[in-house]
Amino acid sequence: MIKSKLVLIFLFTVIIFQFQATSWAEYDPVSATEGWSVIESKYCTIFCHPKVDINKVNSRIQIRFYDINGGRFSAKNKSAEEQLAEKFDRLLLRVEKILDMYPRKLHLKAMIYKNQAQIDEVYIRIFNYSDGEERISFYVHKFTTVFTAEQVIREGVLAHEMGHAVVDHYFVVLPPEKIKELLSQYVELHLED
Ligand SMILES: [Zn+2]
16 A cells, blocks of 8 residues: 555656656747847847847837936947847846845846737747736746847836846845735836936
């Protein structure tokens, strides 16, 4: 009786590990970026889907209204790619400052898709399920990656997800989901203070 129970537990464990290995642990969206534009900044790597208009993405992220380290952002003599790279870095520094959290080992990745349908699709591929909720963006700690799209991106959306990345890298023991969400909402709220 006890023996067969042990066998069952063993089998169950094997099945669970197998399931995890084949479900979401092995799907790394960043490995499926052939043909994507890759923009490297100091603190981020930004992947843009081939259909994405980088000029549009750049114009949707407005960070002119606040200072970071003494100076304001200027677009002068910079390509859309250079502007985007600088905006990502400045936003990340801003988020760290708002939270007063400066995790040492954070190099953020961002996947920018064309539209909402693609965000929904990658969410299902990563988590292997859908709760039917429409997210304009999300952050996955396992990949240190923010997922969003040209259609919906703006500075507040990015700052919110960057907040998740900073919090997840700052704490050794991660706070509960509700607290993490509150911290990210706090970032979004105080972005332009
Ligand atoms: Zn959130």
